[in-house]
Amino acid sequence: MSGSTAGPEALEPLVRAVLAALADGAARRGGPVPAGPPDALAEHVAGEYAAARGEGALSRLTSLLAYGSADPADPLCAAHLHCPPLAVAVAADLAVSALNPSQDSWDQAPAATTLETLLLGEMAELVGYDERAAGVLTSGGTESNLMGLMLARDRVVGRASGRQVELAGVPRRGPRLRVFTSAAAHFSVQRAAALLGLGEDAVVPVAVDRDLRMDPDALAEALDRCADDGGLPVAVVATAGTTDTGVIDPLRACAELAAEHGAWLHVDAAYGGGALLSDRLAPLLDGLALADSVSLDWHKLGWQPVAAGVFLVRRAETYASLARRAVYLNPPDDEEAGYPSLLGLSLRTTRRADAFSIAVTLRTLGREGLGRLVDACHDLARAGAEAVRSHPRLELCSEPELTAFLFRYLPARGPYDPVRTDRINAALRRGLLREGRAVVGRTELPGTGPGRVRLKLTLLNPHATPADVERLLHAVAEAGRAEEAAEEAAGRHTGETGEETP
Known part of the structure; x- marks a missing residue:
């Protein structure tokens, strides 16, 4: 068991094995997301899951998870509100998992x-x-x-x-x-x-x-x-x-x-x-x-x-x-005797002590330290928006108020066609995922009709640099040019109606 005085001794070799497997899996991935199509990854996961047995299962499956993850700590993983957690918060979370308090009654979580x-x-x-x-x-x-x-x-x-x-x-x-x-x-x-x-x-x-x-x-x-x-x-x-x-x-x-x-x-x-x-x-x-x-x-x-x-x-x-x-x-007599309950504050009954990692982080860094991380991400977003503005094939579609902004790739060949532009932006994002190069978000502006597809960067990594964001944007532009070239090679083009013709 992970609790009591013997828990740390039982956990120590397992934690070491997990840490080694995390490093191994990340090294094998070598980027923000594993390369290859989804079905190939699913087949690999199924094979590893079937093969994992006994004491080696923890290391093998942890390495698999790290290899097959979209890693928000990688500067080229910037699609969603999916943050890289602070190490101190993860360490605090380990303590919660080991002790397993439940917040529905005092006698489970004093x-x-x-x-x-x-x-x-x-x-x-x-x-x-x-x-x-x-x-x-x-x-x-x-x-x-x-x-x-x-x-x-x-x-x-x-x-x-x-x-x-x-x-x-x-x-x-x-x-x-x-x-x-x-x-x-x-x-x-x-x-x-x-x-x-x-x-x-x-x-x-x-x-x-x-x-x-x-x-x-x-x-x-x-x-x-x-x-x-x-x-x-x-x-x-x-x-x-x-x-x-x-x-x-x-x-x-x-x-x-x-x-x-x-x-x-x-x-x-x-x-x-x-x-x-x-x-x-x-x-x-x-x-x-x-x-x-x-x-x-x-x-x-x-x-x-x-x-x-x-x-x-x-x-x-x-x-x-x-x-x-x-x-x-x-x-009621327990509460009258001074044993409080949080049961009536939540929609859930069994509930993890998720407040602990926040409390540890707040006490470790303070509001000022966390505020510096927020400002770093805000600065990163503003630098990214400026990089989009200066790129000949990218169009900025929203200024960053916090740490996110919208943009899109504008095809170089032919007149503006909203259907084709939407298709290329959607395809280039999948191309980056398939190649394991970058994780970029996708959304659509409110309204109807074509021309609304946008790419999105949500920058939540305070250790990333403006150079990292520029590298990500250049990868987007390269992927856009590759999609245009693939269309041309396939002999496709679109007319003013947006309908594809051979």
Whole structure:
């Protein structure tokens, strides 16, 4: 076993074996992602899995995992909000795995219960909340957004209907329930609405401006229209750091409009919450403290291993509908005797002590040290955007507000054709993956029709350099030229209609 006084002795040779296997697998990979098509990798994984037996299985499969991973610590792996975790956070996570505390009752996690409570107090203060706030560690933004909309539903619909929604359910009759969020918001808002019985159709997409930021005038019009139609605005979900461009909705304006219409304001700051660590970027989150609830993810701009989500509410009493009593976990006489329980703060029962690695990191580096890492990534993104601007075959499509930006490759041959341009950008990204050269993101701008495919860099490696980003962009351009050459060799071209002809 990994715990007790004998645990470290049992773990030590195994940890050494894991570390050696990690180095071996990364060396064999030799880049940000393993080269080759997906089916070849799947076949290799299946073969190694079948062959791994006995005491050698740990080393063999760990080496396989390292070889077959997309490595966010490689400067050419920059597609997603997928950070390279800090070594100190991973070491702290090992301690959690070894001891295996569960946060659903004090007698399973005596120290970890208090540590999570203390950490959440610091997180609330960072957001701008006072001592009346409450919160919990979550699996990430999707769970946090679900919790925010659940509490919004219970409070706002409960107030309008005069019933406890968590007990009686969503009323079958009455005003149509609506949730308002930007057209660039995360898909988890729609998923949460479906899970909560509101239905995905209850989510009203609000128009964005040219920077893909929610337009407050459009939000005001949508809320007024809902009121005129007899609907009930349940929540406004603002985004602080969209997944594609990292832009931040006008939080203060969203808060004022939500309050005016009696709606709950939830801010999805899973990405942008990391700006709170930076003196330079924190002002971008002006108005965050006005939110009724907030989601943060420290496994993005916090360099923690997954999962390190945080959900906070401005007022602890709004948590009432989540309160639960299970006699085998949190009997009232235990709590009266001073044994606290976190059970009523989470949607989960068994729950890892994920607060520990965040707490260790925060105590090791401090806000200032983490803020320097945030600023380094912001500087990297600005340098990358400038490199795109200066490249003859690349087009910058969004300025970096945080650490991400959109761009695309512009074919050199022939007149601009949106269908062909989309196809080449999509294909060059797959080509880079197939060759194991780079991991670049892909998205599409809001709207319809061709010409919307964009490439994306999300720069979360504070040890990467502007030269690394330039190397990545040159790889993109080379891959684009290769796709053009392949089309020409195949005798393909497109006309003005965008239809491919031999």
